Amino acid sequence: MAEPQVSELMVRSIVVGVFAENCWIIGSRKTREGIVIDPGDQPQEILALAKDMGVNIKVIANSHAHIDHILGVRGVQEATGAKFLLHPQELEIARGAAQAAAGLLGRPVEPPPEPDALLADGDEVEVAGVKLKVIHTPGHTPGSLSFYSEGMLFCGDTLFRGSIGRTDLQGGDYGQEMASIVDRLMALPDDTIVLPGHMQETKIGIERETNPFVLEELSRRRSE
Numbered sequence: 001m002a003e004p005q006v007s008e009l010m011v012r013s014i015v016v017g018v019f020a021e022n023c024w025i026i027g028s029r030k031t032r033e034g035i036v037i038d039p040g041d042q043p044q045e046i047l048a049l050a051k052d053m054g055v056n057i058k059v060i061a062n063s064h065a066h067i068d069h070i071l072g073v074r075g076v077q078e079a080t081g082a083k084f085l086l087h088p089q090e091l092e093i094a095r096g097a098a099q100a101a102a103g104l105l106g107r108p109v110e111p112p113p114e115p116d117a118l119l120a121d122g123d124e125v126e127v128a129g130v131k132l133k134v135i136h137t138p139g140h141t142p143g144s145l146s147f148y149s150e151g152m153l154f155c156g157d158t159l160f161r162g163s164i165g166r167t168d169l170q171g172g173d174y175g176q177e178m179a180s181i182v183d184r185l186m187a188l189p190d191d192t193i194v195l196p197g198h199m200q201e202t203k204i205g206i207e208r209e210t211n212p213f214v215l216e217e218l219s220r221r222r223s224e
């Protein structure tokens with residue numbers, strides 16, 4: 001019998017903020033360096049999770065800049081000195097986040113920091129022992145990104161279990177969203193574990209077979 005493959009990666013999540021957003025920490029068992037995806041709020045709780053994992057956060061990579069994904073960036077960065085990475089087409093949303101948050105949450109919030117570097121499709125986000133491949137998946141927002149590593153996909157608000165991200169917000173585009181999901185994400189192997197920005201995980205194969213939005217898009221394409 002083959003040895004079970006033990007990954008060097010540790011992956012844990014924490015649900016933060018009033019929008020119940022999934023923040024992910026991916027760390028290396030060997031090097032103890034790690035990446036945070038989407039620190040949406042409650043930076044102290046995210047830092048406590050990193051400490052519990054024994055991981056030093058070196059990079060903050062955001063799937064997009066909606067307030068439920070970005071409000072914890074400042075606190076995590078101030079505590080760790082981590083580099084903050086974002087797609088350039090999210091800058092407008094990021095710069096409006098403090099104002100949007102004040103309106104939606106009814107409390108003043110500090111604006112998120114400017115990114116330290118910008119991400120593009122095909123880039124790799126890397127710390128010692130952890131490497132994420134960047135996939136540009138516009139549609140929910142223009143600069144929405146998904147991150148892939150070792151059979152795991154962190155897809156922000158692009159794809160959900162049995163659903164997809166809203167496309168009726170600033171910069172949203174349903175056609176782009178479906179192209180991102182069907183052409184890019186559905187190109188991944190069926191057993192890829194999908195770890196979205198909200199709600200439970202799923203797999204690419206499950207969504208290919210049961211997600212009503214994916215099924216409708218595939219049938220629309222067949223009839224063209």
Ligand SMILES: [Zn+2]
Nearest residue numbers: 064066140157
């Ligand atoms: Zn969003």
Ligand SMILES: [Zn+2]
Nearest residue numbers: 066068157197
């Ligand atoms: Zn969200």
